[in-house]
Ligand SMILES: O=c1ccn([C@@H]2O[C@H](COP(=O)(O)O)[C@@H](O)[C@H]2O)c(=O)[nH]1
């Protein structure tokens with residue numbers, strides 16, 4: 001199989017057309033930031049869970065900036081900070097691939113995307129779980145990426161096997177102590193949640209054990225003064241999220257540093273969020289997929305509590321004025337903002353126009369992305385999707401939902417072993433393997449990775465009694481399983497709304513009708529966090545979000561008379577093999593499991609053949 005899967009080389013694609021970026025401007029040009037950012041003594045720009053979306057969202061204008069636009073923005077903002085006499089720190093909290101053709105269409109994930117990602121002058125970076133599923137990727141992080149960033153790459157609880165020494169070693173630094181240009185003395189820890197799905201090339205030290213490590217306690221006991229702790233990581237900021245381990249580490253820091261400010265920056269749960277831990281500890285989480293750029297600012301440093309030598313209240317701009325908690329006695333005040341990832345946002349906050357904005361560095365990066373997209377043929381069109389299909393904006397059984405609308409018919413038609421085509425089959429998958437909505441219009445090679453980026457092999461057990469096989473889905477979806485795999489997707493009760501069901505992915509946490517609507521507002525994030533509803537930089541109307549289960553099932557080649565077969569081939573992703581075996585119960589073991597089509601046919605390989613099969617109508621004239 002080539003780069004384009006097992007369905008022949010690209011010249012066999014009958015309908016080849018290239019999708020070009022949607023231009024900002026009309027028709028929905030009325031959106032935009034509501035007010036200038038509040039600049040403090042130290043400020044943060046935060047990216048997380050970018051998952052390879054370096055081209056931006058070609059089909060969603062509101063998130064349409066590319067990484068080159070961001071390169072320019074980050075440089076302009078660093079200069080602005082310098083001119084104002086304050087600090088600006090750039091931070092990334094991991095999950096760099098699995099989600100887009102730019103990162104996933106190469107033989108090894110990240111080969112073409114990582115050099116593009118590197119173009120930002122980050123001050124702190126750390127590792128995500130998606131850098132640890134695949135052994136080769138973990139080695140790439142250890143041998144190349146971490147080396148490039150030196151002590152800015154902080155992995156306080158993640159080790160990878162050094163193939164030369166045969167020993168597990170920290171991927172990056174355990175911690176970073178540094179002084180900012182304006183004199184703030186910072187101690188930073190980068191902590192991944194207690195991830196257990198890593199390959200055996202890495203070790204993730206649980207937070208409860210990490211805080212007992214001697215290096216950690218020595219760092220906290222160090223005689224070097226610390227003005228600010230930065231606790232960052234691929235780790236949700238919400239303390240009630242069962243995946244988050246930040247609170248544990250924060251409490252460990254507080255045990256010896258009761259009042260020093262702690263700035264938390266997190267990720268992994270793919271939401272916009274802001275959490276207040278105490279009077280001088282707050283945390284921001286900045287969404288996913290280059291939809292959001294997080295902004296935080298902090299003031300309150302003076303000669304009694306820091307080495308800060310910059311400007312106390314930067315002039316000509318608003319300054320942060322809000323204590324973490326009402327009635328706080330701490331000197332520290334904050335602001336937080338979630339910026340939509342588009343050029344209009346970037347232009348507004350850098351006070352530029354379309355004509356003046358671009359830097360050569362940014363344009364060069366945009367050019368590099370275009371080159372990569374061309375080389376990987378990401379714009380090639382395989383079909384014309386007749387409508388929009390979403391993951392959770394419609395109920396799970398609605399034809400607008402991507403599972404009944406696309407995934408079931410696609411796997412039923414395409415995931416077929418010719419030698420067993422007469423056998424009835426049940427195909428099981430985890431909903432988390434389907435990563436993004438599918439838009440009406442041209443379905444490109446890139447969209448294949450956007451919808452189904454993982455290389456999860458289709459496995460099967462032959463001739464399972466129907467009664468046993470058909471009971472698995474329900475068992476998978478009952479409680480324990482969700483906790484085992486998708487803890488960050490499990491709704492907390494506070495997010496459940498009787499009208500809309502579970503609201504999660506876009507942070508829609510208010511019922512329709514109560515959401516602030518105004519003319520010119522386009523659908524998007526309407527975030528509610530510990531400070532309320534004023535964090536979104538651009539006002540949006542809410543997008544409904546329904547509860548979806550953790551697992552799905554499709555059936556194919558069942559008897560035409562509507563009866564059930566005696567036996568079925570039970571097909572499933574390797575990612576969920578252990579759970580399926582567990583739920584089948586006694587008598588089912590790993591040696592009964594085989595590759596279904598072959599051992600390289602994965603979840604990356606069914607969408608393109610389906611697009612060629614089902615979406616050829618209007619393909620030559622498919623409107624974007
Ligand atoms: O091989 C894989 C790896 C992961 N998944 C799904 O992804 C989520 C984790 O994604 P985050 O971006 O870290 O939240 C995991 O829970 C699975 O649902 C997969 O399907 N296959």
Ligand SMILES: [Zn+2]
Nearest residue numbers: 049095268270
């Ligand atoms: Zn992620």
Ligand SMILES: [Zn+2]
Nearest residue numbers: 095128129268
């Ligand atoms: Zn993650």
